[in-house]
Amino acid sequence: MPEIVRGLGVSPGRAAGRAHRMARPPVLPPAAPVTDAAREIGLATGALDAVAEYLEGYAAKASNLDARAILEAQSLMAADPSLRESVEEGVGSGLGAAHAVDAACAHHREALIAAGGYFAERAGDLDDIRNRAVAAVLGLPMPGVPDPGHPYILIADDLAPADTANLDTGTVLALVTEKGGPTSHTAILARTFGLPAVVACRAAADIGDGTWISVDGASGEVEVGVGEEVAAGIQCEAVAARDRRATGHGPGRTADGHPVPLLLNIGSAHDLGHGDAEGVGLFRTEFLFLDRRAAPSYEEQVAAYTAVLQAMPGRRVVIRTLDAGSDKPLPFLRLPDESNPALGVRGLRTSRIQPEILDVQLDAIAEAGRASGAEAWVMAPMVSTVGEAAGFAERARARGLRHVGVMVEVPAAALHARRLLEEVDFLSIGTNDLGQYAFAADRQHGDLADLLDPWQPALLRLIAMCGEAGREASKPVGVCGEAAADPLLATVLVGLGVGSLSMAAPSVPGVREALGRHSMAACEEHARLALAAGDPVRARAAVSEA
Amino acid sequence: MPEKTVTIASRSGLHARPAKIFVQAAARQGVAVRVRAGDKPSVPATSMLGVLALGARQGTEVTLQADGPGAEEALSALAELLSRDLDAEEPADA
Numbered sequence: 001m002p003e004i005v006r007g008l009g010v011s012p013g014r015a016a017g018r019a020h021r022m023a024r025p026p027v028l029p030p031a032a033p034v035t036d037a038a039r040e041i042g043l044a045t046g047a048l049d050a051v052a053e054y055l056e057g058y059a060a061k062a063s064n065l066d067a068r069a070i071l072e073a074q075s076l077m078a079a080d081p082s083l084r085e086s087v088e089e090g091v092g093s094g095l096g097a098a099h100a101v102d103a104a105c106a107h108h109r110e111a112l113i114a115a116g117g118y119f120a121e122r123a124g125d126l127d128d129i130r131n132r133a134v135a136a137v138l139g140l141p142m143p144g145v146p147d148p149g150h151p152y153i154l155i156a157d158d159l160a161p162a163d164t165a166n167l168d169t170g171t172v173l174a175l176v177t178e179k180g181g182p183t184s185h186t187a188i189l190a191r192t193f194g195l196p197a198v199v200a201c202r203a204a205a206d207i208g209d210g211t212w213i214s215v216d217g218a219s220g221e222v223e224v225g226v227g228e229e230v231a232a233g234i235q236c237e238a239v240a241a242r243d244r245r246a247t248g249h250g251p252g253r254t255a256d257g258h259p260v261p262l263l264l265n266i267g268s269a270h271d272l273g274h275g276d277a278e279g280v281g282l283f284r285t286e287f288l289f290l291d292r293r294a295a296p297s298y299e300e301q302v303a304a305y306t307a308v309l310q311a312m313p314g315r316r317v318v319i320r321t322l323d324a325g326s327d328k329p330l331p332f333l334r335l336p337d338e339s340n341p342a343l344g345v346r347g348l349r350t351s352r353i354q355p356e357i358l359d360v361q362l363d364a365i366a367e368a369g370r371a372s373g374a375e376a377w378v379m380a381p382m383v384s385t386v387g388e389a390a391g392f393a394e395r396a397r398a399r400g401l402r403h404v405g406v407m408v409e410v411p412a413a414a415l416h417a418r419r420l421l422e423e424v425d426f427l428s429i430g431t432n433d434l435g436q437y438a439f440a441a442d443r444q445h446g447d448l449a450d451l452l453d454p455w456q457p458a459l460l461r462l463i464a465m466c467g468e469a470g471r472e473a474s475k476p477v478g479v480c481g482e483a484a485a486d487p488l489l490a491t492v493l494v495g496l497g498v499g500s501l502s503m504a505a506p507s508v509p510g511v512r513e514a515l516g517r518h519s520m521a522a523c524e525e526h527a528r529l530a531l532a533a534g535d536p537v538r539a540r541a542a543v544s545e546a
Numbered sequence: 547m548p549e550k551t552v553t554i555a556s557r558s559g560l561h562a563r564p565a566k567i568f569v570q571a572a573a574r575q576g577v578a579v580r581v582r583a584g585d586k587p588s589v590p591a592t593s594m595l596g597v598l599a600l601g602a603r604q605g606t607e608v609t610l611q612a613d614g615p616g617a618e619e620a621l622s623a624l625a626e627l628l629s630r631d632l633d634a635e636e637p638a639d640a
């Protein structure tokens with residue numbers, strides 16, 4: 001009999017297939033005296049050779065040239081003669097093969113970290129080599145994404161960006177993790193690729209390798225032991241549903257024709273894809289500022305913003321000013337360490353200390369807007385008060401920017417949505433941070449995932465306050481958090497008065513289809529049901545059954 | 547010992563593709579070549595980990611050293627590589 005286990009559905013869709021687990025990093029055995037040094041050296045270097053060979057083969061299969069270069073460099077790290085010298089020294093000082101590999105990698109790791117910048121980031125590659133080589137010495141399965149040779153559902157403790165850089169989304173049908181929350185890397189990745197995903201599913205630890213399972217990324221249900229025929233049926237249906245969505249096109253609208261622009265969340269011009277989107281709802285500008293000792297120049301910023309604006313002629317592009325601070329430190333901001341970075345100097349608050357960085361950025365956005373045919377909208381992150389909104393609006397308008405808005409990520413901003421709209425032209429709700437601050441629950445905290453569920457009725461109430469304020473003032477209110485990418489929740493948001501939804505490009509077809517099946521009256525009914533529910537599970541159930 | 551000093555031209559520094567091309571070219575030389583940057587000790591040019599740990603960015607000066615027969619040729623060949631922007635060149639196998 002199939003058994004049903006539950007987690008948090010974070011990326012809708014169904015899939016079924018065999019489960020394969022991402023092996024955990026190996027644990028070192030207790031140190032034992034070395035009796036045959038030559039044998040230990042042979043074991044250790046043999047393991048490093050095997051890892052180098054594996055990575056070389058993996059690199060050859062990588063379709064992305066940047067990913068291939070990184071993997072080839074990683075393969076050469078595993079093949080490095082100096083790593084073998086360190087292993088020999090380790091065995092010479094009495095370490096067994098596994099411990100000698102561990103010590104050799106730790107030694108070189110320090111040198112990489114000391115080199116700083118992107119050289120230091122390669123320490124993660126060396127950790128991966130260490131884990132793989134130690135596993136090979138101990139005869140354990142190789143850690144990392146499995147390669148069973150057929151499509152499968154990936155089961156993991158949790159997924160880090162490094163685990164998934166080379167994830168083959170043609171072979172992986174769905175993701176199920178024991179930890180994680182609605183805004184964890186796994187959830188964002190899954191929505192980006194349109195893969196069904198369930199996180200915070202503790203029982204996933206007991207799913208055996210090769211078991212047939214089905215996954216419902218909307219309800220969070222995982223059925224274990226479904227049998228091959230049932231799985232084939234579900235998979236067939238899932239492919240058909242995906243094809244139906246893929247054939248949809250055109251602007252977002254409800255069944256009765258109310259337009260709901262479906263915009264993109266992007267980090268650079270690269271994320272625009274085919275460029276047939278209705279616009280950009282969130283252009284994160286952080287990429288320009290990362291890995292830098294000094295802030296990027298005015299000219300460099302103008303070029304980067306112009307590249308995006310020119311790709312969207314006549315359409316809206318909402319550019320968010322630098323969202324960094326003590327939570328995402330940048331060396332040139334020179335911010336002191338804080339004991340509670342999420343509540344510290346971040347977002348717009350950094351301009352209290354270094355106003356010139358925001359001034360240069362606004363100058364560059366205004367210039368890029370003048371030089372292109374798109375509508376350059378600008379908004380500030382982490383605004384808490386009407387005074388902050390007014391100050392930002394004044395600085396932006398002084399440069400000729402005509403569409404000035406603020407993000408609503410702090411409950412104080414939602415409570416004063418009406419007054420904010422007296423100062424600015426639009427609001428954009430960042431549901432991930434708004435959830436974090438409304439529920440006092442760290443976005444990275446896996447054990448609090450239920451509090452961060454975007455279906456939390458109290459979070460929806462804050463969104464409703466913004467929606468009402470927008471309708472009264474006849475000014476646009478959008479959502480650019482992960483909540484906008486959930487097709488069913490999108491109908492609720494529209495019913496709450498949200499006028500545009502911004503998401504990663506692969507999420508657009510699913511949301512477009514869901515809106516196209518519901519009238520504005522149905523969306524408003526969904527909103528009433530969700531607000532009235534006692535908790536996220538009931539809210540989701542009430543709306544699904546409506 | 548013969549030496550040659552050269553400025554790294556690749557945009558990403560001696561990292562990823564440029565580092566790979568350099569380390570593989572060093573392994574093809576008939577003579578052992580060492581490389582250093584700043585006041586850090588020199589590392590074998592065939593060591594990927596050593597080369598990365600130099601932390602050589604675009605514009606960093608590195609010094610190549612080799613001794614014995616074939617040293618001059620090896621130094622010239624490797625210095626020529628580092629003086630090109632390897633990031634701008636199309637991978638041959640793409």
